[in-house]
Amino acid sequence: MSKQVLIHWPHGKSTACTAGCDWLAAARDAGFSIPTGCLGGSCGACEIDVNGTTIRACIATVPPSKSGQLNVELATDPYW
Template sequence: MKDVLIQWPHGQQTRCCAGKDWLQAAREAGFSIPTGCLGGSCGACEIDVNGKTIRACIATVPASKSGELTVELATDPYW
């Protein structure tokens, strides 16, 4: 799989292979994404990738034509 440059919040960047679990990619970058159900139904792990909301517990890092992805982490005071 091809490497993707991920632009994390606060200007941090990492590279990882497309197809890697988002939770693992975030952990390796030093970010903690909260999880609740680990099955995709609770929404605790939602992140925005290039403006599209995904559930990190059931999604993988996609390939990108530009080779870059921008991630925004949701902040939910209940998680």
């Protein structure tokens, strides 16, 4: 049975979704736009930081969380 995860988005909104949900769909449902480019994981346009770990939203899913919560920030690349 998949658990609900509370996601805190950069724009101040919090939403819940089921662990295993697609990150892009979770963001869309929250009214938050994650930039995308290739949709295959190679360009890095969709990188977000989830609890301090950078992931590529186009190829990742919302993980389960022991605390039941995840904090999302936009990733920053100092070389871009």
